[in-house]
Amino acid sequence: MKNILERVIQDDSFNENIDNIVENNLDSSSLKNNLTLQKELQMQIQQDMKTYNINTKKEKDFEEILKKEMTAYESERVQGKYLSSIHEDLLTIKLTSVEAERAFSFIVGGDGVVGLTYEHSPAEGPPITRMMDHISDYLDRTRGNKWLPSTSVEEPIKLRFKLSDETMKDIEEAENDLQSLLDDLEMSCFTFETYGKDFIKSQKLSPDSYIQMAIQLAFYKIHNQIAATYESASSRKFLNGRTETIRSASMEALDFCKQMVDKSSVPHTKAAALRSAVDAHKEYTLQAVNGMGIDRMLLGLKKIALECGMNVPDFYMDGGYTASTHFKLSTSQVPSKIDAFMCYGPLVPDGYGCCYNPRESSINFGLSACNSSPETHSSNFMKALTESLSEMHDILNLSQKSKL
Numbered sequence: 001m002k003n004i005l006e007r008v009i010q011d012d013s014f015n016e017n018i019d020n021i022v023e024n025n026l027d028s029s030s031l032k033n034n035l036t037l038q039k040e041l042q043m044q045i046q047q048d049m050k051t052y053n054i055n056t057k058k059e060k061d062f063e064e065i066l067k068k069e070m071t072a073y074e075s076e077r078v079q080g081k082y083l084s085s086i087h088e089d090l091l092t093i094k095l096t097s098v099e100a101e102r103a104f105s106f107i108v109g110g111d112g113v114v115g116l117t118y119e120h121s122p123a124e125g126p127p128i129t130r131m132m133d134h135i136s137d138y139l140d141r142t143r144g145n146k147w148l149p150s151t152s153v154e155e156p157i158k159l160r161f162k163l164s165d166e167t168m169k170d171i172e173e174a175e176n177d178l179q180s181l182l183d184d185l186e187m188s189c190f191t192f193e194t195y196g197k198d199f200i201k202s203q204k205l206s207p208d209s210y211i212q213m214a215i216q217l218a219f220y221k222i223h224n225q226i227a228a229t230y231e232s233a234s235s236r237k238f239l240n241g242r243t244e245t246i247r248s249a250s251m252e253a254l255d256f257c258k259q260m261v262d263k264s265s266v267p268h269t270k271a272a273a274l275r276s277a278v279d280a281h282k283e284y285t286l287q288a289v290n291g292m293g294i295d296r297m298l299l300g301l302k303k304i305a306l307e308c309g310m311n312v313p314d315f316y317m318d319g320g321y322t323a324s325t326h327f328k329l330s331t332s333q334v335p336s337k338i339d340a341f342m343c344y345g346p347l348v349p350d351g352y353g354c355c356y357n358p359r360e361s362s363i364n365f366g367l368s369a370c371n372s373s374p375e376t377h378s379s380n381f382m383k384a385l386t387e388s389l390s391e392m393h394d395i396l397n398l399s400q401k402s403k404l
Contacts (some may be wrong), residue, residue, distance in 0.1 A: 104128065124232065124243060125334035125342050125355070133337045185345050188367045188378035192389055197358040203396050207358045208333050209281040212248040213256060213274060214392060215331055215354055218384035220257035223375070227328035230347060233288035235296075244293035247324075248331065252280040260391060271399035274392060295325075327351060333358065341366045350375050354385075363389070 069080030104118030118128055163171075197207035216226055229248040235241035256277035259265045287293060298316075305312050315321060328351035334342045335357055343366025346353045353368035365385065369376040 120344075124234065125332060126234065129334055129336035129340065129342070129357075132340065136338045181345070184370050184372050186369055186371050186378055187343060188365075188382040189341060189343060190365055190367075190382055190386075192363040192365065192386060193361075194390060195393060196361040196363055198360045199393065200358075205275065205278050206282045206285075209278040209285065210274075210392070211333070211356055211358060211363065211389075212246075212281055212331065213253060213277050214385060214388045215329060216248060216253045216277075217257050217260055217388040217392070218381055219329060219352070221261070221384040221388065222380055226254050226257060227351070228324050228326055229329040229331060230327040231331045231333075233285060233293065235289065235291065237289070238291060243296075244288040244291070245295035246281070246285050246288045246293070247295075248281055248284075248329070250277065250280050250284070252277040260388075260395075267395045267398035270395045274395070329354060331355070340364065343368060346370060346376075349373050352376055352378065352381055354381075 065080075072080060103122045104116050107115045107117070116128075116132075200207045200210045212229075212231060216229070220226055226249045231246035231248050233244045233246045235244050252273075256270075256273040259270045259273040302312060302316055304310075327347045330344070330347040330351060331354045332342075332344075334355055339359070341357045341364035342355045344353050344355060345368050349370050350373045351369070353366070355366045357364040365382070367378040367381055367385075369378045369381065
């Protein structure tokens with residue numbers, strides 16, 4: 001946001017153009033077709049400045065107000081009137097304004113903060129974070145190096161495509177569909193700072209399996225049941241391998257959740273249930289990564305039947321199977337050396353997305369849910385997940401003290 005504020009009010013010649021359009025209520029649609037995202041945002045801000053009766057000649061005052069509001073937001077998470085307006089303006093930029101035909105696109109801020117969006121088809125999350133770790137390591141190794149400017153830089157020329165009415169209609173339809181998905185998505189991204197994988201390892205437990213049980217417990221706290229859970233397991237050890245499903249919901253996980261919410265259950269009983277659930281998850285994980293999972297095989301058989309013109313077996317219509325593949329929890333561990341996290345939407349409308357990066361003394365989470373579902377909200381899940389991780393830490397410590 002800071003670097004947006006620094007850039008949007010700086011092009012005097014362009015501002016004069018915008019002032020003329022805004023002050024005289026001229027049609028800006030033709031101009032907008034040739035604007036960069038920066039200048040489109042400038043236009044929107046100038047129009048807001050008029051709406052709020054801000055003199056455009058006092059842009060520096062306006063900029064100072066925005067910077068103060070940004071400072072307040074960073075320290076107290078309070079969004080002022082003009083900062084809220086900037087946020088609304090950002091939402092007006094069409095989704096298709098950013099060309100994202102590549103596997104991934106970097107978003108680099110002037111303050112050095114980097115993010116990226118990536119299309120899932122070519123790769124899973126871990127190869128992407130591995131690439132980011134490599135880039136970060138390279139920057140650290142070369143920090144302080146003086147790079148000579150290129151002597152033959154040519155200004156890029158934007159390609160102008162001649163598109164048919166039919167293609168434009170398809171683009172508009174895609175924009176509307178994507179906007180609907182975006183409007184339905186809500187997220188909570190946070191860092192659990194009480195402890196990380198170092199503590200979990202000190203208890204001789206698998207960090208991934210431990211966090212998966214925390215996710216199970218969080219869901220149980222909200223919905224009073226466990227749910228079909230998808231966790232991605234890498235099958236890259238096999239030729240053309242991608243993923244297999246780790247099914248984190250198990251009888252051991254259910255027993256653990258019941259013990260944790262049972263007020264009569266003592267710490268060492270809860271700790272024993274936790275260890276049993278973690279061990280069961282770890283065993284399933286080993287089977288999945290070694291090609292002994294069930295989901296890819298069942299999917300393959302279904303696809304073979306469809307491609308061969310055969311009737312899909314009744315098994316795939318069974319209520320038990322459909323319930324077990326309605327993954328209300330879509331989870332993935334995407335570890336990285338750098339302080340980062342990934343996020344994605346839920347697999348089903350009444351589910352959650354939960355991506356996490358276990359670090360030595362903290363855990364980064366990216367949670368998501370759908371606004372259209374009255375049953376789910378990522379902020380409630382964040383609260384339940386934080387409680388679950390804290391309670392699991394405490395019962396492990398208490399069970400060790402009771403042994404002494």
